[in-house]
Every structure is written in structure tokens, then in C-alpha cells.
Amino acid sequence: MSTLALLDNTTNAPSGDWQARVARAFSRAAELYDERASAQRRIGEGLWQRLPGTAQSVVDVGCATGGWTRRLAERYPAATVTGVDIAPGMLAQARKRGGRVRFREGGAEALPAGDQSVELIFSNLALQWCRDIDAVMAEFARVLAPGGRAVFTTLLAGTLEEIGAAFNRPGALLDYTSRADHRCAADAAGLRLTRERTHLERFYYPDMAAVMASIKGVGAQIARPQSKGLTRRDLKAATQRMEQRRTPEGLPVSYRCLTLTLERP
Secondary structure (H helix, E strand, C coil), rough: CECCCCCCCCCCCCCHHHHHHHHHHHHHCCHHHHHHCHHHHHHHHHHHCCCCCCCCEEEECCCCCCCHHHHHHHHHCHHHHHHCCCHHHHHHHHHCCCCCCCCEECECCCCCCCCCCCEEEEEEEEEEHHHCCCHHHHHHHHHHEEEEEEEEECCCCCCCHHHHHCCCCHHHHHCCCCCCHHHHHHHHHEEEEEEEEEEEEEECCCHHHHHHHHHHHHCCCCCCCCHHHHHHHHHHHHHHHHHHHCCCCEEEEEEEEEEEEEEEC
């Protein structure tokens, strides 16, 4: 019997275990990531418009296969640019693609960078996988030089709500950090909020197979350790529910996005 696992927050899992499972899931998806990450690319283009004119040291947090990292190196040709990711498989793909960048394994809560050594932190759709946003903001404050900026996009509650409803398992999706909690964490870390935007991005797919490929193909599937996952019967029922939402454009999948620009005074 075939099974399919949806995202699972598993709130009682230890932080280290959660990070290891996230890393494994994204490593498994690394070879197909660029092919299937269309939503991530479109949302990242909006974040790209927030970048400052100059920067001498740049860190791409959650760099995946390094697409944005290499673009950052092109935009800031005199800068030292580093891509950081917790998934060894993603980093292996990033290194194969080369470019004037370096890639290092690490997470947002413990960046491989010295105190006050970074002028720009860029992160596109990675921080929603972090359990402790206070630790992330404190780490950003640690590595940012005075006047340095962090620009990032993350996800809010309501993301993938069509999929949660289709599988009748809304609690199986990530427990997203709220907009208010992001702001509080940044303020507690001593970071100044300079710009903020929340918006909805909706993507359309021809069928349920394409919907699931868009999630699985970017690594965003983490099963509960002792879960039996989802059976073919579950998938058939979910497909029927999803079809009830079909529009002329296709089957909709929503991403509720939060984009922030923070500055270290």
C-alpha cells in the first residue's frame, strides 16, 4: 500500500529532531527543487525589489540550490556572498552549479558568521521552518553590522489552506508564526522595522498530482515519526474535495506571505 505524508508540525518534537527531519526532507527534494519551485521564485521576485543599492557582505539564509545566492553575487559584484542552508543535499546541488559564492551548512538560529560581520541578510521562504523566531531575530542582530539590513519573506497562517481542507487535516500543516510575533521578536532583538507587507499569492495547477508535486518537489513534506502517512484512499478523497475548488485557471493553492525589512541601528 502506497502512502503519502503531508506537512506535519509535530509540536512536541525536540528542536534538534525537527531540524534534522527538515534537512532530510529538503535534501531528498534537492534534485527536483529548481524544476518545481515556481511559487518560491515568484514570491522571491517581490522580495528582490526590497534590496538595498549596495552591500559588501551578504548572507542568503535558506539558500536551497543557490539560485538567489548567485543572483546576489551578480547584483553585488564586490561583495562576499555566502549561501547558508541546513540541508546537505541542497548545498551539494548549489555547489555543482558553481558561481562566485560560497556555501555553508547552518541554520538561521546559528549562522556561520562572525559578530557584526554582515551588511545584508536575504531569506526567501525559509524562516517558516524555524521553531524559535526569537532566536532567529537575536542571531540576525548578532551578525548584522550597524546599519545592516535583513530582508526576508516568510509564510503566515492560511498558507496551503486548500490542501489542509482537502485532506481534512488542517492541523497537519505548519504552525506559522504570526505577524505580531515576528515584530515582537525583532523589537526584542534590537532590530528596527523599516518596511512590512502582507499579501496573498495564489497559484494554479492542472490537477492534484501537480499540486502535490509542487509541495513534495521543494521538500515541504515532513511526516510524524510514527505516522502511517496518507493512503491511496485518502488521496482519492482529497482529490475529490480539491476538485470542488477548481477554477478556470486550475486548482488553487494559496500562500499568505509576510515580507519584512529590518535594520540594526
